[in-house]
Amino acid sequence: MSGKLVLLVDDERDFAELLAARLESRGYRTEVVDNGQEAIARVTEHTFDAVILDLVMPGMSGLDTLKRILAIDSDLQVILLSGYGTVQAGVDAVKLGASDFLEKPAELNQLLEKIQEAAKRKMILVEKRAADEISDILMRRGW
Numbered sequence: 001m002s003g004k005l006v007l008l009v010d011d012e013r014d015f016a017e018l019l020a021a022r023l024e025s026r027g028y029r030t031e032v033v034d035n036g037q038e039a040i041a042r043v044t045e046h047t048f049d050a051v052i053l054d055l056v057m058p059g060m061s062g063l064d065t066l067k068r069i070l071a072i073d074s075d076l077q078v079i080l081l082s083g084y085g086t087v088q089a090g091v092d093a094v095k096l097g098a099s100d101f102l103e104k105p106a107e108l109n110q111l112l113e114k115i116q117e118a119a120k121r122k123m124i125l126v127e128k129r130a131a132d133e134i135s136d137i138l139m140r141r142g143w
Contacts, residue, residue, distance in 0.1 A: 004119050005029045005046065009039040009065065010054040010081070015104075019052070022108060028115070036060030036068070043069045048076065050118040052111070053098075055082030055089055063089075063096060070097045075125040077118030081106060 006023060010016040011034050020030040031046070033039050035057060043051070051069065055062035066078055080093040083104035090101035099121060100114050 003027065003029060004049040004115070005031070006115060007039065007042055007046075007048045007051045008032045009034070009036070009051065009057075009062075011035060011057040012054070019111075023112075023115075026112065036062070036065030039065050040068050040072065043072050043076065047073075049122055050099075050115045051076060051078045052115075053078050053080050055080050055093070056084050063092060066093065066096050066098055075122055075129070077122045079111075079114050079118060081111075 004027075006028050008016045008020055008023075008030055010019075010032075013032070013034050016032045016034065020032050023030050031042055031048075033042060037060060039051070039053070042048075053062050053065060057065075060068075062080055062082070066080065069076060069078065074097075077099040078097070079100045079102060080090070080098045081102050081104055082089065093101045099118050102111065102114065
């Protein structure tokens with residue numbers, strides 16, 4: 001999975017920078033932002049293999065950020081991460097389209113596994129969308 005691009009969104013900048021360094025040491029590329037507005041801007045500019053998103057942030061919450069970034073890229077795989085996790089928050093996040101929900105501090109190997117799963121799901125969704133588009137073009141052209 002080397003070279004996968006992961007966006008880390010967490011208002012605890014030290015935590016996000018440390019996590020980014022740990023992911024980068026394992027071959028991932030990372031971008032770090034500390035609020036929902038910046039996350040939305042980055043998702044508009046780049047294609048990420050996965051997003052690690054804090055649930056509780058000042059200003060725009062993780063759930064609001066999740067809704068906004070999935071409106072931009074519905075194939076985006078978002079893993080919500082929170083130190084204030086509740087079962088209901090996890091259920092709400094998945095209902096809104098999050099691919100997973102983990103409580104802080106997540107064990108690194110578990111998080112790496114979730115990122116790999118998310119990247120695979122995204123690749124499958126993108127490939128399916130491309131195949132559907134090709135099929136649609138062929139049908140319209142009568143080929």
